[in-house]
Amino acid sequence: xxxxxxxAPDGPDEGRGSxxxxxxxxxxxxxxxEVRGTLWSGAPPAAWDDLPPATRxxxxxxxxxxxxxxxxxxxxxxTANSFFLTLNTAVVTAVGVLGAEVRPDVPATLVVPWVALxxxxxxxxxxxxxxxxxxAAKYVVIGAIEEVLPLSPWWRxxxxxxxxxxxxxxxxxxxxxxxxxxxxxxxxxxxxLVLALVVPPGAS
Numbered sequence: 651x652x653x654x655x656x657x658a659p660d661g662p663d664e665g666r667g668s669x670x671x672x673x674x675x676x677x678x679x680x681x682x683x684e685v686r687g688t689l690w691s692g693a694p695p696a697a698w699d700d701l702p703p704a705t706r707x708x709x710x711x712x713x714x715x716x717x718x719x720x721x722x723x724x725x726x727x728x729t730a731n732s733f734f735l736t737l738n739t740a741v742v743t744a745v746g747v748l749g750a751e752v753r754p755d756v757p758a759t760l761v762v763p764w765v766a767l768x769x770x771x772x773x774x775x776x777x778x779x780x781x782x783x784x785x786a787a788k789y790v791v792i793g794a795i796e797e798v799l800p801l802s803p804w805w806r807x808x809x810x811x812x813x814x815x816x817x818x819x820x821x822x823x824x825x826x827x828x829x830x831x832x833x834x835x836x837x838x839x840x841x842x843l844v845l846a847l848v849v850p851p852g853a854s
Contacts, residue, residue, distance in 0.1 A: 673772075676779055676825075679786040682793045682805075689794045698798055713795050717804070720788040727781035731828055734774035738835045741767065745842070764843045768836055775832040782825045 671677075686694060695701050701709065793805030801807075813820035 673776070676782055676786075676829075679790045682790055682797065685790055686794050686797070689791065695798055698800055701798075709795070709798070713792075713799070716788070716795070717792060720785060720792065723781060723785050723788065727778065727785070730774075730777050730781065731831075734770070734777075735831065737770070738767075738774075742838075760843055760846055764839055767839045771832045771836040771839070774835075775829065778825075778828055778832070782829075 698706070789805065793802070796802035796805045809815070811820075815821065815823060
């Protein structure tokens with residue numbers, strides 16, 4: 651099978667899958683063993699001490715830069731989440747202020763804004779999902795690098811200290827919560843549309 655420039659399979663099946671897989675589901679990150687073979691330009695070293703000093707310095711510099719890149723992805727994800735949250739909060743406020751101007755007898759005045767709001771909720775969810783996928787892949791690569799380093803603070807120690815994601819009392823991944831927020835806004839907009847179309851104006 652042909653391989654792309656990034657080392658991923660590139661063939662007729664690329665990009666295919668169900669609508670759920672392409673737009674909603676977030677697959678689990680690959681195991682470290684899957685990326686280990688593509689991490690090193692040559693044969694992977696058996697141990698840290700096998701590397702010459704100059705190579706160790708280069709590995710540490712690349713590791714620092716890569717960890718910093720993972721942090722920047724998290725920061726961009728938080729910024730995107732804040733942007734969409736602020737946008738939707740403003741929309742809800744505007745609906746509350748201008749609700750009296752809505753004309754349920756003209757469906758286009760309700761349906762068109764509703765479609766636009768659902769589209770931006772989908773964009774919100776897709777952006778957060780992409781950042782989660784990118785961060786998950788980066789942490790696997792960090793884990794592959796830390797296999798060679800004398801310490802593994804992120805991949806092993808921190809994850810073990812947090813209960814490996816199995817104990818919500820220790821740590822609940824924020825991605826599980828933030829993924830629900832766009833869906834909740836979309837449901838609220840849909841419920842508002844239904845109520846505006848079904849309940850007559852002035853009804854108690």
